[in-house]
Amino acid sequence: MIGAISTPVIIDACKKTSTDGSTTAGSGTAGTTTSTNGSCTVAPTETEGPFPTKTPASYVRSDITDGKMGYKLSIKITIGNINNSCAALAGAIVDIWHCDAEGNYSEYGGTGMQSTNYQSVHFLRGRQTTNTDGLVTFTSIFPGWYSGRATHIHVHVYNTAGISLSITQIAFPEGSGTALALVNGYSKGMSGYTYNNADNVFSDDKTGVEIATVTGSLTAGFELNFKLNVKA
Numbered sequence: 001m002i003g004a005i006s007t008p009v010i011i012d013a014c015k016k017t018s019t020d021g022s023t024t025a026g027s028g029t030a031g032t033t034t035s036t037n038g039s040c041t042v043a044p045t046e047t048e049g050p051f052p053t054k055t056p057a058s059y060v061r062s063d064i065t066d067g068k069m070g071y072k073l074s075i076k077i078t079i080g081n082i083n084n085s086c087a088a089l090a091g092a093i094v095d096i097w098h099c100d101a102e103g104n105y106s107e108y109g110g111t112g113m114q115s116t117n118y119q120s121v122h123f124l125r126g127r128q129t130t131n132t133d134g135l136v137t138f139t140s141i142f143p144g145w146y147s148g149r150a151t152h153i154h155v156h157v158y159n160t161a162g163i164s165l166s167i168t169q170i171a172f173p174e175g176s177g178t179a180l181a182l183v184n185g186y187s188k189g190m191s192g193y194t195y196n197n198a199d200n201v202f203s204d205d206k207t208g209v210e211i212a213t214v215t216g217s218l219t220a221g222f223e224l225n226f227k228l229n230v231k232a
Contacts, residue, residue, distance in 0.1 A: 028198025030174040030181075038227040040086035043209050046169045046201050048156060050113060051105040053125045056095045056156070063139040066123035070101040070141030071183055072221030077170075079134045079157060080229040088134030089232050092165070093158040096138060097125040101186045103146035142183050142222060147192060150199040151180060157230050165230040171202045171211045172224075179214040179222045 037043075053059065077094055080086035099105050102116070106124060110117030124143075128136035145151045153170040172180045174195055184190055196202040202210055216222035 028195035028203075030176075030195055037209055037211055037213070039209075040080070040082065040229060041207075041209050042082055042229050042231070043166070043168045044205065045167055046154075046210075048154065048167045051097070051099075051108050052154070052156070053095060053097050053122075054107055056125070056127050059122060059125050060127045062126065062128055062137060064096070064124050064126035065139060065141055066106075066121065068100050068123045068141055070144075070186070071218060073140045073142045074221065074223045075138040075140055075153065076223065076225045077136050077138075077155065078225075078227045079130050079136075080227060081232045082229045083231055086227075086229045088130070088132065089230065090130055090132045090134060091160045092130045092134070092230070092232070093127060093160070093162065094130060094136045095125075095127045095156040095158075096153055098140070098143040098153040099146065100124060101141065101144040103144045103188070142179065144186055144188065145193055148194055148200070150174075150194050150196050150202055152199075152201070153224075155228060157228065159232055165232055166228060168228065169201055169210065170224070170226050171196050171199075171205065173211055173214055179216060182218055 075096065079089045079092045079094065081089040100123065104114055104116045104118055106118045106121045108114055109119055124140060126138055128138065130136050143151050143153060151172045155168050155170060156164065157166045158164055174180055185193060196205070196211070205211070212224045212226040214222055214224045
């Protein structure tokens with residue numbers, strides 16, 4: 001049974017404020033946005049919180065599951081340099097983190113933001129350095145969801161000197177036959193799910209630059225590919 005979590009504070013913390021000070025919310029519907037990810041464009045900067053990794057340098061690892069159960073997900077992120085025609089950027093430091101199948105984050109909890117207390121564990125968080133092809137690969141599980149947000153993965157990229165280059169979030173394709181539809185919210189289901197077009201982070205991504213390519217099956221697992229271009 002997927003445990004319920006208290007979410008209003010999480011929703012507020014993740015909201016993207018528009019130029020007039022308003023915010024977006026709502027459950028939305030499965031979108032049909034065509035992803036243009038991989039072209040020489042820069043993904044929007046997004047909020048790092050409310051659950052960033054507290055000491056990311058402590059979790060240099062490719063397998064970030066830490067025993068968490070869920071459908072296998074191989075996460076492949078390629079970093080390109082916008083100042084070099086988006087050619088592969090070697091030596092970039094890439095941190096990722098996401099929630100578990102129940103919608104909970106490690107390193108936090110026991111509060112109104114997340115009732116389940118996971119303060120002493122560090123699952124689904126990791127750091128890798130890009131190879132000569134600008135690629136990092138993580139072994140993880142398919143993220144779950146929590147009220148007010150679409151399924152997503154957080155990404156923070158630094159240069160070799162540790163200077164921040166980009167903080168963004170990765171969205172998942174939606175609609176019939178997609179990995180998101182196959183996973184179907186794990187045991188929680190999709191009732192009350194917030195789709196990308198109503199998510200307060202992704203709703204303004206009209207061209208799909210934040211949407212990854214996700215392939216695979218429930219039995220074999222899934223593979224996510226995402227191109228993130230930064231100014232290095």
